[in-house]
Amino acid sequence: MPMSLWQYANPVKFMALSAKVLPWVTGLTVLTLVTGLIWGFFFTPGAVNFGTSVKIIYIHVPSAMMAINIWIMMLVTSLVWLIRRHHVSVLAAKSAALIGLTMTIIALITGMIWGQPMWGTYWAWDPRLTSFLVLFLFYLGYMALWAAVENPDTAADLTSVLCMVGSVFALLSRYAVNFWNQGLHQGASLSLDKEENVSDVYFQPLLLCLAGFVLLFVTLLLIRTRSEVRRRRVQALEMRERMADG
Amino acid sequence: MVELGKYAGAVMSAYGLSLLALALLTLVSWLQSRKTKAALDAAQARRDARKAE
Numbered sequence: 001m002p003m004s005l006w007q008y009a010n011p012v013k014f015m016a017l018s019a020k021v022l023p024w025v026t027g028l029t030v031l032t033l034v035t036g037l038i039w040g041f042f043f044t045p046g047a048v049n050f051g052t053s054v055k056i057i058y059i060h061v062p063s064a065m066m067a068i069n070i071w072i073m074m075l076v077t078s079l080v081w082l083i084r085r086h087h088v089s090v091l092a093a094k095s096a097a098l099i100g101l102t103m104t105i106i107a108l109i110t111g112m113i114w115g116q117p118m119w120g121t122y123w124a125w126d127p128r129l130t131s132f133l134v135l136f137l138f139y140l141g142y143m144a145l146w147a148a149v150e151n152p153d154t155a156a157d158l159t160s161v162l163c164m165v166g167s168v169f170a171l172l173s174r175y176a177v178n179f180w181n182q183g184l185h186q187g188a189s190l191s192l193d194k195e196e197n198v199s200d201v202y203f204q205p206l207l208l209c210l211a212g213f214v215l216l217f218v219t220l221l222l223i224r225t226r227s228e229v230r231r232r233r234v235q236a237l238e239m240r241e242r243m244a245d246g
Numbered sequence: 247m248v249e250l251g252k253y254a255g256a257v258m259s260a261y262g263l264s265l266l267a268l269a270l271l272t273l274v275s276w277l278q279s280r281k282t283k284a285a286l287d288a289a290q291a292r293r294d295a296r297k298a299e
Contacts (some may be wrong), residue, residue, distance in 0.1 A: 040262065042248050053253040059264045102271045110260040117256055216268070223275045230282040237289040244296070 005098055009086035011229050018222045020031035029219045033212030039205040047202070056114045057198075058206060064107035066172075067135065069218065070100035071163070071170035073144075078160035088229065090156040093163065095224035099217055101139040108132060131172040138166035152232070 008014050040058035047054040074093040081090035111129065112122040123129065142162055149155035198206065250257050 033282045037261075046251070051253050052248075052250045053256055055250075055257050056260045059260060063264065088278075098274075099271065102267050106264045106267050109263055113256050113260045117253060220275050222272065223279050227275070227279045227282040231288045234282065234285045237286075237293055241289075241292065241296075 009088050013087055014088050016145055018226055024224050025219050029215035032215055036208030037211045038204055045063050053117055054128050056110050058209045060110040062210045066213050067104040067107050068170050070096050072161050075167045078163040081124045081156055082160050091228040092225045094227050097143050099220050104136045131169055134169045
């Protein structure tokens with residue numbers, strides 16, 4: 001029988017598959033994240049320019065990358081909803097929002113904590129910092145819109161459109177340093193071009209932390225999407241009960 | 247314990263706050279998961295009881 005990704009848009013199939021996958025992803029998340037953070041915190045030297053504050057990189061860079069990429073994932077799943085009307089897809093976007101918001105807060109706070117000793121200030125209206133703050137506000141707005149609209153399909157439509165608009169700021173957050181060659185924030189710490197990457201001694205644990213954050217996102221996304229699917233099912237059953245009661 | 251020197255406050259507060267935020271997010275997600283599972287089990291039990299009547 002031909003397999004298709006779309007079959008997992010069926011809530012029953014999604015719940016069955018995610019129940020099987022979740023324990024493995026959870027175990028892998030704990031292993032990767034704990035190993036990466038312990039390696040980065042305890043077993044890497046201080047840097048010439050940054051001293052031991054360089055250890056913040058293992059939290060700051062992965063959380064910042066996740067903050068941007070989660071919004072892009074929300075954009076893709078929202079587009080799937082708008083085009084193909086798959087409920088699991090938009091529920092995944094809704095479930096990802098709180099994770100993305102948390103990642104954005106972590107990136108902002110660790111950036112501010114790091115900025116004080118490096119730049120002499122917690123905050124500057126630098127292009128990357130400002131676009132990240134706007135991304136944070138978009139996450140808040142997205143979640144507020146879901147909470148404000150009673151009809152779930154209307155809420156899904158409106159939040160999907162908001163997601164498309166917010167994607168501009170997600171991309172700006174990523175490329176602001178390249179667009180405007182000004183501000184305090186340095187360029188990317190990770191690049192496909194090996195010459196631009198940080199030294200291997202920092203790069204290897206950083207890659208592991210990055211994998212850990214991605215896996216943490218997948219774990220939490222599965223847990224939260226499963227909750228949203230169940231919540232929809234409860235609403236449907238309660239509606240049937242009310243109709244049966246007349 | 248690793249020697250952090252003059253950046254000890256910055257590094258420890260960055261790690262502490264971040265891990266706290268991630269722990270809270272995980273806890274909230276897990277509690278919501280338990281709550282919705284219990285609600286669904288209860289709704290399905292009511293439906294099954296109605297069918298049996």
